Amino acid sequence: MHTVTYPREVFYYETDRMDCVHHSNYIRWFEEARIHFMREMGFPYDQLEASGVLSPVLHAEADYRTMCRFGEQVQIKTGIESYTGTRIAFSYTITDKATGALRCQGQTRHCFLGPSGRPVSLRKANPAYDAIVQELMQE
DSSP states (O other): OOEEEEEEEOOGGGBOTTSSBOTHHHHHHHHHHHHHHHHHTTOOHHHHHHTTOBOOEEEEEEEEOSOOOTTOEEEEEEEEEEEOSSEEEEEEEEEETTTOOEEEEEEEEEEOBOTTSOBOOHHHHOHHHHHHHHHHHHO
């Protein structure tokens, strides 16, 4: 699986009373990393939306391994786990940049919707994006 690494600093406002990153922020980090991945791989999300295709999250999961704390640097590796033309799944691995310690692993699953809000095949709705994703799946 081809992955792209998104570097990120842990900010104070993301932490909670236990002095670690609140669990909900990992889902936000997944989104940041996914948008970065799509841009780096040549199919930026804003252009997908401009073409009339949306890709809402259907499912998100995170397995928390060790805590992230304020001031740490993390790396989020993102890749496409599966693709059917109508659905796509991304995987995420968050590690501490300094130590390599695993902090969190997760996945999001998405579908594709057309302008009417109904499901569409990316192959038909945006063949250029489909070709890029198909190529990435071959790597």
